[in-house]
Amino acid sequence: xxxxxxxxxxxxxxxxxxxxxxxxxxxxxxxxxxxxxxxxxxxxxxxxxxxxxxxxxxxxxxxxxxxxxxxxxxxxxxxxxxxxxxxxxxxxxxxxxxxxxxxxxxxxxxxxxxxxxxxxxxxxxxxxxxxxxxxxxxxxxxxxxxxxxxxxxxxxxxxxxxxxxxxxxxxxxxxxxxxxxxxxxxxxxxxxxxxxxxxxxxxxxxxxxxxxxxxxxxxxxxxxxxxxxxxxxxxxxxxxxxxxxxxxxxxxxxxxxxxxxxxxxxxxxxxxxxxxxxxxxxxxxxxxxxxxxxxxxxxxxxxxxxxxxxxxxxxxxxxxxxxxxxxxxxxxxxxxxxxx
Numbered sequence: 096x097x098x099x100x101x102x103x104x105x106x107x108x109x110x111x112x113x114x115x116x117x118x119x120x121x122x123x124x125x126x127x128x129x130x131x132x133x134x135x136x137x138x139x140x141x142x143x144x145x146x147x148x149x150x151x152x153x154x155x156x157x158x159x160x161x162x163x164x165x166x167x168x169x170x171x172x173x174x175x176x177x178x179x180x181x182x183x184x185x186x187x188x189x190x191x192x193x194x195x196x197x198x199x200x201x202x203x204x205x206x207x208x209x210x211x212x213x214x215x216x217x218x219x220x221x222x223x224x225x226x227x228x229x230x231x232x233x234x235x236x237x238x239x240x241x242x243x244x245x246x247x248x249x250x251x252x253x254x255x256x257x258x259x260x261x262x263x264x265x266x267x268x269x270x271x272x273x274x275x276x277x278x279x280x281x282x283x284x285x286x287x288x289x290x291x292x293x294x295x296x297x298x299x300x301x302x303x304x305x306x307x308x309x310x311x312x313x314x315x316x317x318x319x320x321x322x323x324x325x326x327x328x329x330x331x332x333x334x335x336x337x338x339x340x341x342x343x344x345x346x347x348x349x350x351x352x353x354x355x356x357x358x359x360x361x362x363x364x365x366x367x368x369x370x371x372x373x374x375x376x377x378x379x380x381x382x383x384x385x386x387x388x389x390x391x392x393x394x395x396x397x398x399x400x401x402x403x404x405x406x407x408x409x410x411x412x413x414x415x416x417x418x419x420x421x422x423x424x425x426x427x428x429x430x431x432x433x434x435x
Contacts (some may be wrong), residue, residue, distance in 0.1 A: 175306060184300075200282065202282075214315055226305060365403075388411060
């Protein structure tokens with residue numbers, strides 16, 4: 096049995112309830128558990144998140160794969176050890192991107208897609224000079240002297256620029272067919288004038304090591320451009336094959352010639368019998384007259400067909416698709432159609 100309260104304890108409890116002390120104590124006991132259940136996430140209203148987490152994940156996967164292809168592509172041109180690694184993907188403003196670049200540097204405008212929207216690509220000077228040194232026969236140990244590239248060096252470096260734009264096109268082809276073209280270059284990033292400083296962008300940074308130098312390649316995608324690419328891809332993409340729809344696939348194959356064979360039957364004979372054949376001779380096939388013929392597309396058996404006539408010509412009417420294209424009408428395994 097619970098212990099009974101004394102009169103003094105009862106009076107003290109009444110006083111606590113009347114003055115509100117008891118309620119404050121109860122609320123203070125509940126506060127820690129309520130606070131523990133609340134999750135607070137920081138949100139900067141000056142930099143609203145304009146790209147979905149799903150699109151951001153796809154963007155990161157594309158560029159992780161692209162880092163490997165860029166490394167292989169640069170190696171094929173430089174014939175020297177090179178390492179390329181994706182190190183950062185972050186939403187920034189264009190003004191922040193420009194402020195993050197050194198001066199001088201090698202930064203350029205790249206036209207994207209048919210609408211000729213523009214993004215920025217920057218090669219930091221240490222790796223740009225190292226690559227130029229290798230292309231001119233050196234070992235890539237040239238040290239930066241704080242100057243901008245000359246017109247001759249820019250022309251030599253265009254081989255690297257072309258490789259990068261080609262890899263950008265190949266990397267984005269898994270999402271959408273987008274072209275990339277280097278338009279112009281600057282040594283002072285403030286002269287690029289790609290967008291207003293407040294324009295939201297997605298910055299993507301590759302860490303690059305070549306020769307005895309290390310630096311970065313920075314890509315700056317305006318978010319409106321990325322949203323258009325992802326929206327177009329989500330609107331028409333039908334599957335992992337990369338085509339927008341089955342109709343696109345068939346349109347792409349409009350001019351592809353395909354040979355179709357109708358096979359009524361097969362037989363075998365000795366060479367001496369073949370030499371004795373005369374007009375009017377009859378050959379016995381391995382099928383009955385009421386057995387469906389076979390229809391082969393190129394060298395693969397695809398359909399069972401009935402023999403008939405249409406507009407005065409011999410015709411085959413497709414009856415059904417063969418459950419196993421390797422099996423002919425007699426149940427024999429046959430991976431390719433035999434020409435008769």
